[in-house]
Amino acid sequence: MAKNLDMCDIPRKTALSVLNTLSQKRHFHLDRTITDSVDNADLKLSNRDRKFLNALIFGVLRWRGNLDWIIRHHSRTRLEKINPEVLNILRLGLYQIFFLDRVPDSAAVNTSVEMAKLAAPHWVVKYVNAVLRNAIRNRGSLPFPCIEKNPAEALSISKSFPKWLIKRWIRRFGIEKCGKLCDSLNVIPPITVRCNTIKIQRNDLLTLLSLEAENVSPTLHSPDGLFFVRPNKAIHEFSVFQKGFFQVQDEAAQLVAYLLSPCPDEIVLDACAGLGGKTGHIAQLMKNTGQIIAVDQDRKKLTQLKEAMQRLGVDNVTTCLHDFKTPMEKFQSQGFDRILFDAPCSGLGVIRRNPDTKWELSSQNLNLYGKKQLNLLENISSLLKIGGIIVYVVCSFEPEENELVINDFLKRHMNFKIQHEFKNLPFDIRQFIDPDGFFRTSPHVRDMDGFFAACLKRTA
Numbered sequence: 001m002a003k004n005l006d007m008c009d010i011p012r013k014t015a016l017s018v019l020n021t022l023s024q025k026r027h028f029h030l031d032r033t034i035t036d037s038v039d040n041a042d043l044k045l046s047n048r049d050r051k052f053l054n055a056l057i058f059g060v061l062r063w064r065g066n067l068d069w070i071i072r073h074h075s076r077t078r079l080e081k082i083n084p085e086v087l088n089i090l091r092l093g094l095y096q097i098f099f100l101d102r103v104p105d106s107a108a109v110n111t112s113v114e115m116a117k118l119a120a121p122h123w124v125v126k127y128v129n130a131v132l133r134n135a136i137r138n139r140g141s142l143p144f145p146c147i148e149k150n151p152a153e154a155l156s157i158s159k160s161f162p163k164w165l166i167k168r169w170i171r172r173f174g175i176e177k178c179g180k181l182c183d184s185l186n187v188i189p190p191i192t193v194r195c196n197t198i199k200i201q202r203n204d205l206l207t208l209l210s211l212e213a214e215n216v217s218p219t220l221h222s223p224d225g226l227f228f229v230r231p232n233k234a235i236h237e238f239s240v241f242q243k244g245f246f247q248v249q250d251e252a253a254q255l256v257a258y259l260l261s262p263c264p265d266e267i268v269l270d271a272c273a274g275l276g277g278k279t280g281h282i283a284q285l286m287k288n289t290g291q292i293i294a295v296d297q298d299r300k301k302l303t304q305l306k307e308a309m310q311r312l313g314v315d316n317v318t319t320c321l322h323d324f325k326t327p328m329e330k331f332q333s334q335g336f337d338r339i340l341f342d343a344p345c346s347g348l349g350v351i352r353r354n355p356d357t358k359w360e361l362s363s364q365n366l367n368l369y370g371k372k373q374l375n376l377l378e379n380i381s382s383l384l385k386i387g388g389i390i391v392y393v394v395c396s397f398e399p400e401e402n403e404l405v406i407n408d409f410l411k412r413h414m415n416f417k418i419q420h421e422f423k424n425l426p427f428d429i430r431q432f433i434d435p436d437g438f439f440r441t442s443p444h445v446r447d448m449d450g451f452f453a454a455c456l457k458r459t460a
Helices: 010-023 030-037 047-062 064-074 084-099 105-119 122-137 151-159 163-173 175-186 202-209 251-260 277-285 299-312 363-381 403-412
Strands: 191-195 214-218 225-229 246-248 267-271 291-296 317-321 336-342 384-394 416-418 452-458
Touching: 010 030, 010 047, 010 084, 010 105, 030 047, 047 064, 047 084, 064 084, 064 122, 064 151, 084 105, 084 122, 105 122, 151 163, 151 175, 163 175, 191 202, 191 277, 202 214, 202 225, 246 277, 251 277, 251 336, 251 384, 251 452, 267 277, 267 363, 277 291, 277 299, 277 336, 291 299, 299 317, 336 363, 363 384, 363 403, 403 416, 403 452
Parallel strands: 267 291, 267 336, 291 317, 336 384
Antiparallel strands: 191 225, 191 246, 214 225, 384 452, 416 452
16 A cells, blocks of 8 residues: 555645545535645645646535436446545546546546545455446446426436426526526635735735736625736735735625724624634724624634734724523623624535535425524524614525515514615625515625625614
8 A cells, every 4th residue: 555655646635634534524624625635734735736626626625416327327336325536536537537638538537546546455455446437438428317308307407406406496487597606605606815905905906916826806796805816826925914914705705894983983893703804804994993793613613713903903893702692681781783693504605615515404494594593583683783784694595585584574573674765885786686675695696606685673
């Protein structure tokens, strides 16, 4: 085995390790798993190898359904009976064969076989070799389902999404729009960042980023955002990142803080603050004045949030550990002027950034998320001052997590109303607000992540 080890290059081995960890289904987060496997392991990768590693991990996760369908057609062993590590080796090999033009078929097969030698007995190694070579021979004659006869199955396989989700989207959007939505979620998005105007202006940051990446350009709607592709190193290695000149954040997420419209010297609650992407934006909109209480149930995330605020030069944020499953008595008496509730959700709106999400969900999950979101919203909203604003936001476009949560909440709380008018926003909000006053974005419409938000004002 020691002799074979050298033949399995580091990007492929590391990709296999990440996929194997995710296959254990113990609520591992994709980004954290990659960080643990690469950065925390002090794995020395060239920029080229890092890009190849990411292409393998995200490509296999993005196209897993399609790859598994190919495996079923070339394997006598049922998919659920294949050892998970062997299955991931097959997926990695097939992804290179069917999706990466620059990788020779022979290299994809040979490296997969060598990885199998490290994980399985010789007859399994032969099985891996046979499946991959049969797939190559039959590449042009695979009997894909006909979309006219069975649109759900055809789209599920060709677009690589769970059939339950495809059926759901066909009912809601129709076949054509469902296909476009899937395509947009399968596209690798550009890197989007938000300029930290506490330290630098967007035009100046654009000039500096142009030395580190290609095609740097302003976002179309957010006045603080920039797009770019093909960075010449990892983002956290950028000197402008280390100086706190920007945060990585999708354009849709940037627009959410503007819906909250925090003012200098107000007291703001950032509930479920996570790693602080929106916390930092709220701080810069408040011109680093007033007070922001950033709350999360994950102590490690709060530690990382503090580090991010220090890098950004933000000094008006205080962190607090709480899960909001019960009311937060600590701040009950003072009340907040504004609250951002970035609710835990399915994450279906950010599949293009987290493709593992689509394989971990079920329709039952959506109902469970909705119940949890309503409970948390009720506990958090009690902290809002009369006349204050709470923004409920999720990165999902599913009704169970969107309007159904808000409608149920409003039925129970007559002292809250949806805010329909938005003043002094630096972008045209009418493009994103539906007739009910709900904020919505979608990848297949404006190349943003899929977000839903509702602004609720407490009237009494």
